[in-house]
Amino acid sequence: MSIAYRNSMNAIGKFVPQGLQPLWKHPAGPQTIFFWAPAFKWGLVIAGLGDLQRPVEKISLSQSGALGITGVIWTRYSLVITPRNWSLFSVNLFVAFTALYQISRALRYQYQQAPLEKATPSDATH
Numbered sequence: 006m007s008i009a010y011r012n013s014m015n016a017i018g019k020f021v022p023q024g025l026q027p028l029w030k031h032p033a034g035p036q037t038i039f040f041w042a043p044a045f046k047w048g049l050v051i052a053g054l055g056d057l058q059r060p061v062e063k064i065s066l067s068q069s070g071a072l073g074i075t076g077v078i079w080t081r082y083s084l085v086i087t088p089r090n091w092s093l094f095s096v097n098l099f100v101a102f103t104a105l106y107q108i109s110r111a112l113r114y115q116y117q118q119a120p121l122e123k124a125t126p127s128d129a130t131h
Contacts, residue, residue: 032088043092050096053103064111069104076101 014036021029033039053072056064076097083093 033090033092039088039090040092043090043096046093046096046100050099050103053100053107056107057103061110061114064107064114066108066111069107069111073101073104073108076104 018029018036028034029036035041049072076099079097080094080101083090083097
């Protein structure tokens with residue numbers, strides 16, 4: 006940890022209320038990367054929520070699948086590491102849920118389109 010970062014955290018820590026000091030000093034608290042990495046990962050969740058408005062035919066199953074799998078893996082990992090990182094758990098749970106919801110939308114769309122694609126060639130001959 007750099008001296009500048011450590012000094013700035015010590016300066017900020019003086020203004021943290023006494024009741025929040027246990028959170029401030031927690032091994033996965035705001036003074037560590039274990040806090041900031043999940044905090045920035047919420048950007049993936051926000052992007053995933055924005056993609057809920059994306060036309061269903063433009064959903065990438067491979068991208069959503071990769072996000073869903075990594076979300077599930079990291080959700081599990083966050084509970085087996087020491088200290089347990091509840092921030093990492095929650096962000097990855099949301100990443101997994103948004104990705105799995107997108108996958109369900111895409112698969113439902115493909116399932117509904119399959120009968121229409123079979124019917125189209127026969128309609129063209131009439």
